Amino acid sequence: MDKVGIGIIGCGNISSAYLKAMASFPILDIKGIADLNEELARQRASEFGVTARTVDELLADSSIEIIVNLTVPKAHVAVAMRALEAGKHTYSEKPLGINFAEGRSLAEAARAKGLRIGAAPDTFLGGSHQTARELIDSGVLGQPVGGTATFMCPGHERWHPNPAFYYEVGGGPMLDMGPYYITDLVNLLGPVSKVAGFAIAPRKERLITSQPRNGEIIPVHVSTHVAGVMAFESGAIVQIGMSFDVAGHKHVPLEVYGTEGTLIVPDPNHFGGQIEYLKKGGSFEPQETTRPYADGNYRSIGVADMAHAIRSGRPHRANGDLALHVLEVMEAFHTAAERGSTIEITTKTERPAPLSQSLDNGQLAR
Template identity: 60%
Template sequence: MTRVSVGVIGCGNISAAYLKAAKAFPILDIAALADAVPAAAEARSAEFGVPARTVEDVLADPAIEVILNLTVPKAHVEVGLRAIAAGKHVHSEKPLGVALDEARRLLEAARTSGLRLGCAPDTFLGGAHQTARQCLDEGLIGRPVGGTAFFMCPGHERWHPNPGFYYLEGGGPMLDMGPYYVTDLVNLLGPVASVAGVATRTRAERVVSSEPLKGARLPVEIATHVTGVLTFASGAAVSMTMSFDVARHRHVPIELYGEAGTLIVPDPNYFGGRVEFASASEDWREVPTRHAYADGNHRILGLADMAQAIRTGRPHRASGDLAFHVLEVMQAFQTSSDTGASVPIASRPERPAPMPASLTTGELD
């Protein structure tokens, strides 16, 4: 199968994970690296042996079919629209946009142009989460009734080398970590019908404790503790909390309750982990992982799946429609908090197709 040529725009912290993972997928030809700061692209070029070029050159190159957009969240839509205008398919880092209206423009531009739009996260395609999906589809826990989803930490200023954007518009625990959880929940349970939430900001500024900016003070523009309930179209109700204000906790990442039992789903920021099941009559047991991509960081799997889909004509799984739905759900927490009312979710994406259990690493279908 003819490889798909990819140009990367954005060579920051996350780009190394993508470029390392790309080596496992023969369908991908990473042809060029670009960044608004040329030195960033040149550094990644030296590390991975991919040519560094200007953003303009990458967008103008007719041989490049897909733009992998790894810019900061506030630039996702702008760069995506430029790529679509240049006739390129786009796969973006999460979130799809920082506001629903701008994300809708990107989605509509791709549809009008007949181009593919994909978006991270793709961790829901990992072996552990696909095994959990199979458990639900086969009825292991019976009809889903509810669940919980938690990501809580003291804040990214403890470890990130440049954490300021996490506390500005487009950042925060919901838009940063929420995509992993909401996307996986939609993979497992289907689309969300409504959201009731509360969003709070505990501090007006943060002090960086990581290098090289240790001691710097960061303004906080966004809510840093967001909690509420997702009601799914299926009827299941899942309590969710995303926070940069919690020192420690003991909650598992995702727990799903059904009429016949309970399923523990591992951290959706990763591709693998332990899936566990228990029922009223059976104590906890591990469910063996049945799918590929559970053994490492495959953080380009969604793009590889889209590239394969471009060649075969099938839908891709980490789609723009799914990412738009996830963004609508996440923004509904703040809207619900501001209005004091539950917020209906208008979008209804198709539940992504499951990954075949027969695949091995590097294979896609």
């Protein structure tokens, strides 16, 4: 197999999941990892048997074709721009950028250089979400008419070792968790055309209860409870709620409604989970997952798909157009809240091609 050289910039909390998952994809050849905190990079390198290097060394290495950008959100575009300047394709952790304007500038720079950009989440490529898409495409719901998307918790300061960035510009529940839900909904229903929304920040400070910063007070600079409605080009209307202010709830993560039935879609922060289908007049019944990548955490499958796409010359699925569209939608909720009006979405994106076959044996779905 003609492997693709990978350089990873950013060795924070999420990097472990990427490094573990990359072992599942033979096409990925990790050439090194880097972080501004060089000691953290050395620790992560030792843990996973890879090489710690500087950012400049990774960018100068001609054997590296894709830079995987796992920095904090406010650094995503700056790091990705450096990768493009170095002639590398780049794949960023979500969101693509902290606002639509900088995300668009990144997409324009990539097009000008003839390079690819991609971004998480790639969980929509998981077996349960691809199976849910297959069910919808088969017509079991009839005409899709609506749905709900719900993520609500008390806040990430309960568990994350360094949670302050979740409450800085570029954070908040919509930009942090919204990408999983909205990306999966685009996978299931197609692109969004209009958005309406409301947003509040009930608290101006948060108390960290996780280690090692337990007891520290951090300021809140973003809305932490966002509710809205998305109108899809297909005609479906989906309600969404994203919150760091809710003690508990009973909503499932994703439901899709159609004229002939309802589909319960598993948590889009994961690759697997139980799908349930209700036929009109019946009751909910579990559905068998028929697509690969539902049995673990494959957080880097989007990178692997990009690598295969580079080698075969096809589009990659977790692509820049999709990530930019989702970023515009997420920002539109806050814009709608500020203006008190409905916001038209300007970007266009295609539903990514279905992933019906395994990537690790070279059998690529086209």
